Amino acid sequence: MKGLKTTMIHLLLVAGIAIVVGPFVYMILTSLTTDNYSLPSPHKLMTDAKTLDNFAQAWGKNHFQLYFMNSLLVTAATMLFSLALSSCMAYAFARFSFPGKELLFRLFVFTLFVPAIINIIPQFTILKALHLVDSFPGLILIYVGSGLVGSTFFLRGFFERIPRELEESIVIDGGGRFTIFRSIYIPLSLPALGTLAIFSFQGTWDEFVVALTVMKSEAHRTLPVALQLFRGQYVSFYGLFFAASIIALIPTIVIFLVFQKQFVQANLSDGSIKN
Amino acid sequence: MRRALKQYVQVSPYLAVGFALTIAFVLYPMVKGMYISFFHYNVIKPETSESAGLANFGRVFRDPMIGTALRNSILLALVTVPGQWIAGVLLAVLIQVKTVRLKVVWRLVYYIPVISSWIVVSYLFRFLFADGHEGFVNYLLVDVLHLIGEPIGWLQQTWSANVVIWLVSIWKGVGWVMVLYLAALQSIPRSLYEAADMDGAKPATIFARITLPLVRPLTAYVTINLINGAIQAFIQAYAITQGGPMDTTQLLNTYLYKQAFQYFDFGYASAISVCLGALIFALTYTQQRSIGRDRIEY
Numbered sequence: 001m002k003g004l005k006t007t008m009i010h011l012l013l014v015a016g017i018a019i020v021v022g023p024f025v026y027m028i029l030t031s032l033t034t035d036n037y038s039l040p041s042p043h044k045l046m047t048d049a050k051t052l053d054n055f056a057q058a059w060g061k062n063h064f065q066l067y068f069m070n071s072l073l074v075t076a077a078t079m080l081f082s083l084a085l086s087s088c089m090a091y092a093f094a095r096f097s098f099p100g101k102e103l104l105f106r107l108f109v110f111t112l113f114v115p116a117i118i119n120i121i122p123q124f125t126i127l128k129a130l131h132l133v134d135s136f137p138g139l140i141l142i143y144v145g146s147g148l149v150g151s152t153f154f155l156r157g158f159f160e161r162i163p164r165e166l167e168e169s170i171v172i173d174g175g176g177r178f179t180i181f182r183s184i185y186i187p188l189s190l191p192a193l194g195t196l197a198i199f200s201f202q203g204t205w206d207e208f209v210v211a212l213t214v215m216k217s218e219a220h221r222t223l224p225v226a227l228q229l230f231r232g233q234y235v236s237f238y239g240l241f242f243a244a245s246i247i248a249l250i251p252t253i254v255i256f257l258v259f260q261k262q263f264v265q266a267n268l269s270d271g272s273i274k275n
Numbered sequence: 276m277r278r279a280l281k282q283y284v285q286v287s288p289y290l291a292v293g294f295a296l297t298i299a300f301v302l303y304p305m306v307k308g309m310y311i312s313f314f315h316y317n318v319i320k321p322e323t324s325e326s327a328g329l330a331n332f333g334r335v336f337r338d339p340m341i342g343t344a345l346r347n348s349i350l351l352a353l354v355t356v357p358g359q360w361i362a363g364v365l366l367a368v369l370i371q372v373k374t375v376r377l378k379v380v381w382r383l384v385y386y387i388p389v390i391s392s393w394i395v396v397s398y399l400f401r402f403l404f405a406d407g408h409e410g411f412v413n414y415l416l417v418d419v420l421h422l423i424g425e426p427i428g429w430l431q432q433t434w435s436a437n438v439v440i441w442l443v444s445i446w447k448g449v450g451w452v453m454v455l456y457l458a459a460l461q462s463i464p465r466s467l468y469e470a471a472d473m474d475g476a477k478p479a480t481i482f483a484r485i486t487l488p489l490v491r492p493l494t495a496y497v498t499i500n501l502i503n504g505a506i507q508a509f510i511q512a513y514a515i516t517q518g519g520p521m522d523t524t525q526l527l528n529t530y531l532y533k534q535a536f537q538y539f540d541f542g543y544a545s546a547i548s549v550c551l552g553a554l555i556f557a558l559t560y561t562q563q564r565s566i567g568r569d570r571i572e573y
Contacts, residue, residue: 006374023399026411039409085293092289098282111301113555115507118548122304145300148293206392224394245395252390
């Protein structure tokens with residue numbers, strides 16, 4: 001009875017995987033076939049000879065490598081700055097008291113419910129005032145600035161669950177608040193920070209609308225924008241487009257595999273203090 | 276007064292830079308957006324913009340396209356929020372069962388759609404649901420399963436096109452819900468279940484009476500995010516249908532983007548955006564209240 005139930009669950013999970021992975025299999029098969037002047041029929045996909053030609057072509061065509069490096073630069077910088085800044089802010093909200101703290105935090109949370117898309121116009125005017133339109137620092141500033149509230153909100157909860165008793169040893173050794181922050185809060189929040197790193201990388205790597213609006217010159221394009229134009233240019237080269245898409249997916253998957261051990265696990269500090 | 280000042284000085288190294296950036300790129304744009312919504316805004320020469328009073332908002336309520344877009348956005352939320360939640364929670368519960376093996380693998384594979392790029396995934400679905408026998412879904416339904424006689428022109432009709440947009444939204448979001456609930460389920464002490472097990476409670480009862488109440492703060496967080504994501508959905512419609520056929524699959528967000536960046540009517544677009552924000556706020560209000568309130572202690 002128990003064995004039957006377990007088998008049923010496994011079968012259900014496998015069926016689910018077919019739905020999740022199926023589209024990707026289709027994408028990979030298409031990217032491995034050439035001469036697709038119309039969308040290749042599923043029959044052709046199964047029987048055609050497979051080749052990596054599309055990948056070589058996609059990688060070499062249309063400054064793809066330049067756009068890839070642009071995206072990598074922007075994404076890495078955004079991830080780094082937003083992790084550093086949001087953990088500082090979350091620490092401020094979790095462990096400092098100052099007048100108006102909760103009011104300010106509520107105001108922050110409120111902004112999460114305002115549609116982000118229309119912010120682009122005023123954001124653009126600010127970049128213009130700073131002479132940062134069509135530049136990487138400008139784009140990174142927008143990404144970092146608009147993501148901070150969400151990350152701070154996410155991290156504050158984790159920081160508050162860390163028992164204050166842990167701070168005592170540092171205080172006894174004469175350490176200040178920054179030492180406490182660095183040697184208690186950061187190490188104990190690695191699961192949360194790892195999760196945020198994944199979210200931040202993925203969100204930035206994938207971002208389309210802001211990059212399309214802010215970056216004007218061709219040499220400054222990021223990958224999602226390039227991919228969209230790529231599709232317009234090579235309308236019927238399905239294999240080529242999918243090969244480019246697959247290359248674009250690889251970095252996010254790598255980052256996910258790197259951080260996945262840290263990824264949303266139960267809080268590490270549980271059990272560090274006995275009541 | 277002195278004390279307050281001292282507190283600000285102490286906290287400012289941690290808060291100042293992030294606060295400045297948030298003001299510049301979130302709070303100021305938000306206020307400015309509301310301000311713009313009262314003008315016939317001129318992008319090229321903002322100083323020549325004429326005041327519009329409430330005209331932009333009046334237009335929001337008279338514009339028949341808003342009705343269509345609102346209908347599509349609400350339907351998207353009604354279908355995809357429960358869809359993602361039920362499938363995600365079900366997966367988490369199944370994977371969490373003690374006898375299930377390879378837990379890490381399931382978690383990893385089901386999460387792949389979440390980390391995939393929206394643009395890529397949207398085009399992928401557009402091709403999967405292509406017309407004629409070339410489209411994989413048509414091929415599956417007509418030539419393999421023989422469920423229907425003729426291939427469907429999925430993206431040619433309003434409702435089937437909407438279905439494709441819903442499917443991609445659910446498909447991409449399920450893993451996110453699953454991962455969060457897996458983490459939460461793991462942190463519930465086993466002892467709570469053992470007692471229920473001994474009393475012979477059914478799995479469904481255990482889930483409704485023990486699990487769900489214990490993860491209520493997470494449920495609030497997840498629901499808010501799903502509703503927010505559904506009402507602010509953009510790329511899936513932009514990439515799959517471009518609002519077509521005949522603008523009947525526009526969402527509020529794609530329609531306001533069109534007003535802003537195709538017709539450069541920023542005043543009107545901002546007015547739509549303000550209404551959209553109010554809508555999201557209203558829809559998530561009850562959940563928002565429960566977020567800070569419940570702190571579950573075991």
